[in-house]
Amino acid sequence: MRMSQKKILLAFSAVTTVTLLMRCGGRWSRTADRLRSDCPALRPHPAAGPKAKHTNVAFLKTHKTASSTVQNLLFRFAERNNLTVALPTQACGHQFCYPRPFDGHFVHPHTLPPNVIGNHMRYDAAELRRLMPNDTRYVTILREPAAMFESLFSYYNQHCKTFKRVPKGSLDAFLERPWRYYRPEDQGSMYARNTLTFDLGGDKDHPATDAAYARSFAAEVERVFSLVMIAEHFDESLVLLRHILSWDLDDVVYVKLNVRAPASKRRLTPGLAGKIRTWNWIDAHLYDHFNASLWRRLAALGSACVDREVRLLRVAKERLLHGCFGGRRPLLRLAGQIQNKDLRPWQPSAKVGIMGYDLPANLSSGFSSSARELCLKLVVAEVQYTRILLRSQSIRYHRPRLSLHSRPVPDAPTGPTTASGLRSLYDRAS
The missing domain is CATH 3.40.50 (Rossmann fold)
Known part of the structure; x- marks a missing residue:
């Protein structure tokens, strides 16, 4: 019984976290409604x-x-x-x-x-x-x-x-x-x-x-x-x-x-x-x-x-x-100093310092995988994000044609810069 209650609490926590992060709670919707009432040009026709x-x-x-x-x-x-x-x-x-x-x-x-x-x-x-x-x-x-x-x-x-x-x-x-x-x-x-x-x-x-x-x-x-x-x-x-x-x-x-x-x-x-x-x-x-x-x-x-x-x-x-x-900002660092290589932005030459984000150490492990991906994608650089999207959309493109014995999706990038790869980056920082 205790284990069942624990699972229910974890599931509830995961759903709540995603909801809060992706929609910032109903508070922001109510704020937006008030904002429309204060901003005539933003108010939809009644x-x-x-x-x-x-x-x-x-x-x-x-x-x-x-x-x-x-x-x-x-x-x-x-x-x-x-x-x-x-x-x-x-x-x-x-x-x-x-x-x-x-x-x-x-x-x-x-x-x-x-x-x-x-x-x-x-x-x-x-x-x-x-x-x-x-x-x-x-x-x-x-x-x-x-x-x-x-x-x-x-x-x-x-x-x-x-x-x-x-x-x-x-x-x-x-x-x-x-x-x-x-x-x-x-x-x-x-x-x-x-x-x-x-x-x-x-x-x-x-x-x-x-x-x-x-x-x-x-x-x-x-x-x-x-x-x-x-x-x-x-x-x-x-x-x-x-x-x-x-x-x-x-x-x-x-x-x-x-x-x-x-x-x-x-x-x-x-x-x-x-x-x-x-x-x-x-x-x-x-x-x-x-x-x-x-x-x-x-x-x-x-x-x-x-x-x-x-x-x-x-x-x-x-x-x-x-x-x-968790109250600590992602760490703004020079690309070469970022621990997770898959979060490093492209650097045109050694003479130009480009800043990217590293993850804080000892991150909370209480987030669901969806919430982790949302947070990580705030700081993912352009090249990596493009690869992530191409991979996920290629999988979606082939999904109707896949069977249990289908071969892997062709012509799509592989490696750590996929959704699961991002989750592993987050896990390694935890």
Whole structure:
């Protein structure tokens, strides 16, 4: 009898833990209801009832813009809601054969038809329209061009021919005479000029004398994308993301991923920042245009509404981290110092310090496997998460065809970066 009671208590604890972590309790639903009543623009029409969550989302993942953090929350949302994420074929790696323009043939057949797409690509409107459902919401994110270019110059210094030509890898030297080092046809040249423009499918090398091009390009992006987030105002951007997708607060909880170590960053002088914006003139126009657009949309919601929702988001994040890691945050460390190799983010070179997360020691073993996976996926890096999703979706793709004597699922990654592998990482830290 005592053993039976113990099993019942363990089962109840597991269910409660998952419920609390995945939905943060009914408290957040009630808070969201109050928030809608305080935010007229978020309130559904009285006759329509609650809005259903929008589940078809195309995220154009730009470079060095906090896009890995957005991708992670999209992946977690897709898994919780049993959605299909379009993923690259193995020949493309973890990106859709970037920098080639996106093509539907780059999508792994086990991940079709998709609801969500979010790995790096070069945007091609026609190809994405053919792939994604008609009611897909398109979202992307931009970052202030000077800060972004400093990050690109550091991150891709050993992978971009233009940057490798610069003596001693000097950003100042490059910006003094950029045409001395830059070749549009070079491998990796998309990292060296107007990277945002290139990622969005535009002409990174359009003559600066044609200012009308930047205006027309921004107008086209605005026509297609339901939301252009701004990295410097990340939480405020998530307020708008929740609004256009009708998502819950816990759907946009996040931790920052793929950030550089402070020692790898450089503070820019106003003069240097101005040179970067001049060199990346289309990116600068895009950023200024959509930064202003973001704040107009936030103003329409009302500052009190936005401030309140940002506070609630930050409280929700703290509660989830506390629930996942017992009051101790996941440990932010340089990639090479992370004990669990499967949690290490990709590092472009030894000269660039990329931060990732390690698990606290002596984690509680009271969580169910589902709760452990939820917590781990908050801190899993992009490459590993892509493999996890491809593995799980390949299994789901073959499941109707499997029998007791079927062979293992072909053409899907194996190894420790699967759901069971993640559980073992958590167990080893316990």
